[in-house]
Amino acid sequence: MSILEVENIGKRFGGLKALDNVNLSIKEGTVHALIGPNGAGKSTLLNVLVGKLVPDTGSVMFDGQSVLGRAPHEINQMGISRVFQTPEIFGDLSVMENMMIPCFAKRDGSFRMHALERMMDEKQIVASAEEMLVEMNMIDKREMHAAAMSRGDKRRLEIGMCLAQQPRLLLLDEPTAGMARADTNNTIDLLRQISEERDITIVIIEHDMHVVFSLAQRITVLAQGTPLVEDTPDNIKGHPKVREAYLGETAV
Amino acid sequence: MLGLNKRDTSFLIIVILLTMFTPFLMQPFSEGSAMAQFNGGYPDLMAKVAIFGIFAMGFNILFGLTGYLSFGHAAFLGVGSYSAVWMFKLLTLNVFPAIILSVIVAGLFSLLIGYISLRRSGIYFSILTLAMAEMSYRLAYSVFTPLTNGETGLQLRPGDPRILDAADASRYPNLFGLELSTSYKLEVLNHVFTFNVGFYFCAVIAIIAFYLTLRIFRSPFGMMLRAVKSNQNRMSFTGLNPRPYTLAAFVISGMYAGLAGGLLAVMDPLAGAERMQWTVGGEVVIMTILGGAGTLLGPVLGAGAIKYLENIFSKINETVLHSWFSFMPDGMEDVVVSFFAFFTGKGWALTLGLMFMLVVTFLPGGLVEGGQRIWNKIRRKKPDTPNNNPAE
Secondary structure, X not given: OEEEEEEEXXXXXXXXXXXXXXXXXXXXOOEEEEEOOOOOOHHHHHHHHOOOOOOOXXXXXXXXXXXXXXXXXXXXXXXXXXXXXXXXXXXXOEHHHHHHHHHHHHHHOOOOOOOOOOHHHOHHHHHHHHHHHHHOOOHHHOOOEHHHOOHHHHHHHHXXXXXXXXXXXXXXXXXXXXXXXXXXXXHHHHHHHHHHHOOOEEEEEOOOHHHHHHHOOEEEEEEOOEEEEEEOHHHHHHOHHHHHHHHOOOOO | OOOOOHHHHHHHHHHHHHHHOHHHHOOOOOOOOHHHHHOOOOHHHHHHHHHHHHHHHHHHHHXXXXXXXXXXXXXXXXXXXXXXXXXXXXXXXXXXXXXXXXXXXXXXXXXXXXXXXXXXXXXXXXXXXXXXXXXXXXXXXXXXXXXXXXXXXXXXXXXXXXXXXXXOOOOOOEEOOEEXXXXXXXXXXXXXXXXXXXXXXXXXXXXXXXHXXXXXHHOHHHHHHHHHHHOHHHHHOOOOOHHHHHHHHHHHHHHHHHHHHHHHHHHOOEEOHHHXXXXXXXXXXXXXXXXOOOOOOXXXXXXXXXXXXXHHHHHOOXXXXXXXXXXXXXXXXXXXXXXXXXXXXXXXXXXXXXXXXXXXXXXXXXXHHHHHHHHHHHOOOOOOOOOOOOOO
């Protein structure tokens, strides 16, 4: 059963066709990779999915409900979380506070006036935030300033914050960009663990083929705003069109 | 105690003690000594410090926590004053109905202005609030003359209806019969300390306001406001709508401003449109930044520093300076006096400006950061660079 249905999405920026008639169907419980050369429209597509951009044409259905026309926070409350290319965390807050905010969002919805409630009474929130920090292996950093962490840690925190909301669909925009090899391998392990242990569908944009082929069950290749091929990793590796458009002559 | 942890409780107790002993603390020099003119312990100034402390505290909830810089909070101060005076005129000279109405009216007014202004952020938000305040000022000055008495300002008159206490001939606001202008003087060792009912009333309200601020800072709501300042993008992609949070912060700070405006009218039952001028809104920005935006005590310190400078430095005119430097040879005395005259008397604002520049350049965290650095030096500790607990 597909959790996300993208139909005939088109988006123009002036004279540039960023997305042209994109059709995509993401199966529930899979890891689906979007690959393609720079400017293929991968990030634009992701922005459409989370409500940051409104497409000119087409429809996006998440679990039978339309996503278009909703604000980003409403789409998130439907169960779609996103990890950004550069980690977007609350830099001025501590790691623990960073983790508590999505827990509040999960429990209270998009707004609640809890101006005179006390943090120490929120035992449930504190417990689930701590649990997630343990799972992300960063409980020892709980009092740390989030902005002071390394990029790899920020990325892990951001993924943890998304998971704390228990989303049904997790979108990852180049989660290993700019990471050292060891960090990349850790991220791969983490993502594999997430997709195996949790009931989460993952859509991942990635340039690093090592990451793509070790994680993805389905791969869609985008080029110039249109999906070129969609297939399993093994078939994609050998696909002549893909080699031509993206991998060049030097295969992986 | 009171829903605070140990550290915050002791912090609150220190603040309560400091406030209660203000008549002593601001009167350090003995009467008749050369330094006596630096004494700030008279009721009018002390009450102003408490009132503007409340104003700045509320402003800090918006600016310090969410980072939204409003130049329009003078409008809420003015609305608060007008509401209080109207309550005195129509209902009773008791202070409570007056300040309650101030807070409610200012809250409603800030809801309206906040709803419009918060559609934008950053500099556009600031300009919108500035425009709204200026508009309110102009309207109060002209169109709304029946409500505001225009240029003359709204004041108490013998013919006011005062439904509840028309029989009372008094012309001053009271606290269940106790007139706020009542003062008790205490003379000890050549010092004169004045205890004024009005000041203590403002001080108690200021302490309650401070306690509420402390609770808000430590609440999940306070954390959300800091999240707004830190990263709005992540906030909306975490399923939270930043707009109601910022609007709530705006309304809360507007209510604090209304409370301060009401208290100004309580101390002196007269409300004029100049209270809504943008310079007043600018002053509260300076108070907050000077003391330390985002800290609990900073805005109050900033308000105190500015009101003290305004009242004390502006009194040092050329005659006073001449008496100070009379020991110098004549020509030199004139030069020195005319130099210092730049910074005192009418030029007190220049001193304030220089102080503000120095603080912003060398102590971005305001006076509070300065205090922390000194404290760390005393304890021979290296100043920890990323301050993990910005809320003090």
